[in-house]
Amino acid sequence: MTNKEPSPPRWAEAVLRCLLRPPDRESVSGDLLEEYRAARRPALGAVRANAWYIKHVLSVLWYLIRPYALVLAGQSILLALTVFRPGHHAPHPSPQMRPVFLSLMVKVLWYGSITGAPGVSLFDAVIYVSAASRGVQRTGLIKTGMLGAAGASVVGFTVLFAAAAFITPSLALATFANPLLFAFMLVYLLVPLAYAVLLGALAGLVVRWIVPLAPRKLGVS
């Protein structure tokens, strides 16, 4: 009987359940399923109802990672302003002129990176690990950490690309005009994404190991 009821995409339901605290897992996913079946699917049809469901799943993810995603977004804007400003060459700290530590600090603060590549810097790593730790502490699931870190990474990279396109529109247009450049951009996106997922998993393992989920968080009030 229940199996014949229309259902949202299974992957979206799985993602939603990964993002929820154990006491909320049944009730919140049930609320969205009820609204989907009782109101959205009959009124909107399968495609738009699925889009509605996915939008709300993403909103739950957003509220989980919001502070970390905002920090990455801010860093991405600063990075874009620094690197993509036409005719501007950002000052590279010279190790001859400064102590190495200070040089690294300046570079980290200025670029958000010591590697010069967006999305894979130490600064990014700290943010990914923080987002993942918060997620795992809430749900007790390592998958939440991976999702949280990946979500923060996607937000950071999207803002970087958008800011770069705003500052240097020819750069964005060239990406879409040249298939090779587009493929390069996709790889460029996949690298920080994989980095975030890996760090999210590692942070999840560490958090699960040193901070076992408190019994009261697992119980139902």
Place this chain on the structure above:
Amino acid sequence: MSDVPGQFEQAVLLALIRLGRDAYGRAILNEIQGRLNRDVSAGAVYATLERLEAKGLASSRLAPGTAIRGGRARRYFMPTGAGIRALNDAKSAADSLWRGLSWPLRVRA
């Protein structure tokens, strides 16, 4: 005076009062969307409900689910005494700010 809840927290608390015994996630989401006349995300509502519970302004209980929700439990929310006091404080703070002004305000050219 307790901490005055934010505007969205007030919207959620008022939805709990309006819905009474029927205040569960889906009904709260629809009530707020109807009152604010805009799309409200589930993430915002559930994050606010969680915050209200953490602040002691709302409490919840689980009840059995129905077939349409795959048998998943419903969580019903209700405002606590502190939640109602916080709403009263918020209303009196807003009234105090508006006292002496005629509404709607007129835009000066």
